[in-house]
Amino acid sequence: MSSTEQQALEIKRTDLQQHDLSIPGREVVQNRVDIGPEAPAFKHKHPGEEIIYVLEGSLEYQVEGKPSTTLNAGDVLFIPAETIHAVRNVGTTNAAELATYVVEKGKPLLVLVEGAPG
Numbered sequence: 001m002s003s004t005e006q007q008a009l010e011i012k013r014t015d016l017q018q019h020d021l022s023i024p025g026r027e028v029v030q031n032r033v034d035i036g037p038e039a040p041a042f043k044h045k046h047p048g049e050e051i052i053y054v055l056e057g058s059l060e061y062q063v064e065g066k067p068s069t070t071l072n073a074g075d076v077l078f079i080p081a082e083t084i085h086a087v088r089n090v091g092t093t094n095a096a097e098l099a100t101y102v103v104e105k106g107k108p109l110l111v112l113v114e115g116a117p118g
Contacts, residue, residue: 057095
C-alpha cells in the first residue's frame with residue numbers, strides 16, 4: 001500500500017446532509033470528519049464559512065493569521081470563508097469533528113493550498 005493510500009485511510013469524511021438555503025446561491029453541507037493519529041495536516045480552504053464541533057479526541061487547528069489552538073471533545077471553532085487552515089490529530093486514537101459549511105453552491109467544498117505559509 002502506498003503512503004498516499006495509507007494517508008487516505010487516516011481521514012474519513014462522511015456526508016450527513018446537504019441543503020439549499022434561503023440565501024440565494026448558498027447551501028449548507030454537514031460532514032463528520034474522522035482523523036486518525038497518523039493523518040497528515042493538509043492546508044486548505046472553503047468557499048464559505050466552516051463551523052466545527054469536536055466530537056472526540058484532540059485536534060490542533062492552524063488557522064491563517066492566528067496562533068495554533070488545540071481543541072478537545074465539546075469545543076467549537078469558527079473559520080471564516082476562504083481562510084487557509086489545517087487540522088491534525090494530536091492524540092493517539094481517532095479524533096472526529098462535525099463540520100458544517102455554509103458555502104457558495106456549485107463550488108468545490110474543499111480547495112487544497114500548496115506552498116501556503118504556516
